[in-house]
Amino acid sequence: MATAAFSTSAGYRDVRRMVLGQEMVLFIAIVFLFVVVGLINPRFIAERNISSIFLGNAYVAVAAIGMSMVIISGNIDISVGSLIGVLATISGTLALNGVPIIICWLAPLVIGMAITSGMGAIVAYLHIPSIVVTLGMLSILKGGLISVTGGAWLTDLPPEFFLAQTRLFGIPTPIYFMIGLTIAAAFWMRLSATGRAIYAVGGNVEAARLSGIDPAMTVVKAFAIHGFFVGIAAVLFATQLSVIQSTVPPNLELTIITASVVGGVSILGGTGTVIGSTLAAVLIAAIASSMIFVNISPFWMRAVQGILILVTVLADLWRRQRQRMGA
Numbered sequence: 001m002a003t004a005a006f007s008t009s010a011g012y013r014d015v016r017r018m019v020l021g022q023e024m025v026l027f028i029a030i031v032f033l034f035v036v037v038g039l040i041n042p043r044f045i046a047e048r049n050i051s052s053i054f055l056g057n058a059y060v061a062v063a064a065i066g067m068s069m070v071i072i073s074g075n076i077d078i079s080v081g082s083l084i085g086v087l088a089t090i091s092g093t094l095a096l097n098g099v100p101i102i103i104c105w106l107a108p109l110v111i112g113m114a115i116t117s118g119m120g121a122i123v124a125y126l127h128i129p130s131i132v133v134t135l136g137m138l139s140i141l142k143g144g145l146i147s148v149t150g151g152a153w154l155t156d157l158p159p160e161f162f163l164a165q166t167r168l169f170g171i172p173t174p175i176y177f178m179i180g181l182t183i184a185a186a187f188w189m190r191l192s193a194t195g196r197a198i199y200a201v202g203g204n205v206e207a208a209r210l211s212g213i214d215p216a217m218t219v220v221k222a223f224a225i226h227g228f229f230v231g232i233a234a235v236l237f238a239t240q241l242s243v244i245q246s247t248v249p250p251n252l253e254l255t256i257i258t259a260s261v262v263g264g265v266s267i268l269g270g271t272g273t274v275i276g277s278t279l280a281a282v283l284i285a286a287i288a289s290s291m292i293f294v295n296i297s298p299f300w301m302r303a304v305q306g307i308l309i310l311v312t313v314l315a316d317l318w319r320r321q322r323q324r325m326g327a
Helices: 001-007 010-040 046-074 082-098 100-123 130-149 174-193 193-203 205-210 215-239 253-262 274-293 298-326
Strands: none
Touching: 001 174, 010 274, 046 082, 046 174, 046 193, 046 253, 046 274, 082 100, 082 130, 082 253, 100 130, 100 174, 100 215, 100 253, 174 193, 174 215, 193 205, 205 215, 205 274, 205 298, 253 274, 253 298
């Protein structure tokens, strides 16, 4: 009854219209970018480059799905990049030791859920801010990864391990993961009781509690589901190249968080969709690729991400202020 009341409230309908608008803006921005840059340099819209944009960043979009759920719940995870690196290394190490491939793929999901559930429990039951908990975990994971691997890359992995290099009907497998998981997560967040509870807790913890929702357990569930998606992202990351790096791409956590926030997920919680985060992940990847084709230094990408986050957060605050004034 509580979740039904939440879903039919006028405020929720306003938020939904806002998010759908954000998704449309992102889609138009992606199309506009491809058209403009394609006119400047036709090689940008070549099949090989478009495939590279989607294939090389599908794991970012998948990780952004789980991150969106955590942020919607009113929290954040800045350890996600290091966690992907650790889980990818675990998966590759298992494969090198002759463990059945299916276990090599499933182990990161289970371990990822265990780690994020632990962080969620600390946040929910010890009332420690998520940014503090995940910052500590970031240091543990990053330091542990370098200490254990010694900076060495994993090579000579078995051919059957490379899931992300397979194709179905000529389309790379990671693209199926990105699209399928986005659709499934969008429906789950909209139709399931837990998905509605995540929105409710992120929007107003006290109101959610009075409606019969357990905020602490909801936060733990959001983190656990986040770990599931991080595990999948780690497998896609580990299997897309012939080697597994001992470090993850620089600022990976910033890219994932940016995709969620620019996709319409409010940094204050309670608002957003996973469809928006996936579109934003594609847009960010396309922007990074376009810089190469128009001869702009890729080092500007960090500035672009910062601007996107700042503009999106300010727009969110402005919209919330208008909603309060109109209430």
